[in-house]
Amino acid sequence: MAQDISKKVINKIKKEKIVPSSKFQLNWKNYLIWIILIFLVLMGALFSSLAIFNIPDVDLEIYRYLKLRRFAWLIIGSAPLLWIIFLFFSLTLGFLAFRKTKRGYRYKTLLIVGIIVFAVLSLGFLAHWAKFNQRLDENFSRRIPHYRQFAPQRGMRWINPEEGFLAGKIIAVKSEELTVASPKNGNWIVKYNKKTLVDPEVKLEQEEIIKAIGEKIGDFIFQAQIIKKLPCPGMFPQKGSGNQNNFLK
């Protein structure tokens, strides 16, 4: 058998003029998988940055006043589900793509997941730092019809007086009373007193955009326990966004 087979193979190679395939021919699938993997990591970074964009206006200090149930409502009820779902898909597909690379089978699942999550989140934070996510969110809301139905404006989580959250622009200031124009619910009287925790950054003057945490005590009347600034202007509809009342114009 021994000599026969090797002779047969050599004869076949010569007869059919078989030659070793080029490196590119042999490796193109692997290159393609790497390209797909890089694309998925970049997409994951994009989705994570859009998800991160929704998070920073919830600070842990608020937790002490809200207690678990209301804090959970705030976080879960207004979580950027669309981006989290897309992020999850990118991570899963990224993991599968890594496994399909030439030597991907050699690495432990935990290591692969760790590397991909690290890469995606690092790039995601970088995009957030560069405010790429904010520009993208605004662009999407202008260009994609019904975009806000799937990815609500992040400031909207603060406009739910029934649950004790109210946000808007101060349009009038009186002693221990503010008139706040909320983009969704009209004008509200926000009452505050010495017990109300007013963030030192808040000056309580007209045109200031604030969020109040407290309790609805009557029709369009709100008792504030905490008053804070809304961290960045991208949180409410911008001029020309086609949504709400062009709140920030």
Added chain:
Amino acid sequence: MSSKSFMLKYRQEKNDVKLVDLAKKDPENFEALMVRYQNRLFHFIKRISFFSKEDAEDILQEAFIKIYKNLNSFDDSLKFSTWAYQITRNCVIDAIRKKQSRPQKARLENEDLAKIFKSGTDIENETLAKDTLNKVKEIIDKLPFKYREVIILRFLEEKNYNEIMDIVKKPKGTIAALINRGRKMLAEEAKKQHLIR
């Protein structure tokens, strides 16, 4: 492994890499590689597939042609033998898919069975002395392919876990789990058939 046999293996691996480079230039040089590995690969094919001698020879030829065509993708971070086993295994799987059937009789030799069972601590050696070899062969034959191949690679081809991982392209943890589970299945079935106590 003694230092002498280790050195011998090391030299052979180095030599394989040189032969691969030479074979890329002239197919005649490929013959030395084939002669070196054809018996091992031939037995490997027969052990994991149960194909007849003729079919196994055809698969081996096909595997060598494939190895030759793929010489440029050989990466010397792997041993040539590991890479050759990897390609041969793929050819066997393709052949099994094409034929869509498994021949009924196992192709394991009696000494093969001895090697597998000696490696297990829970199966008595005396089993092999009894007139139960056919039953044992049947048990191995019934083992799903994924367990069969790793058990054969580990105990008959004497590959280490890293080599098996590269041949079947599965993580090391999965390989260890498949080997343990396969051996457990063998022992359980042998107990059921009263081949062991």
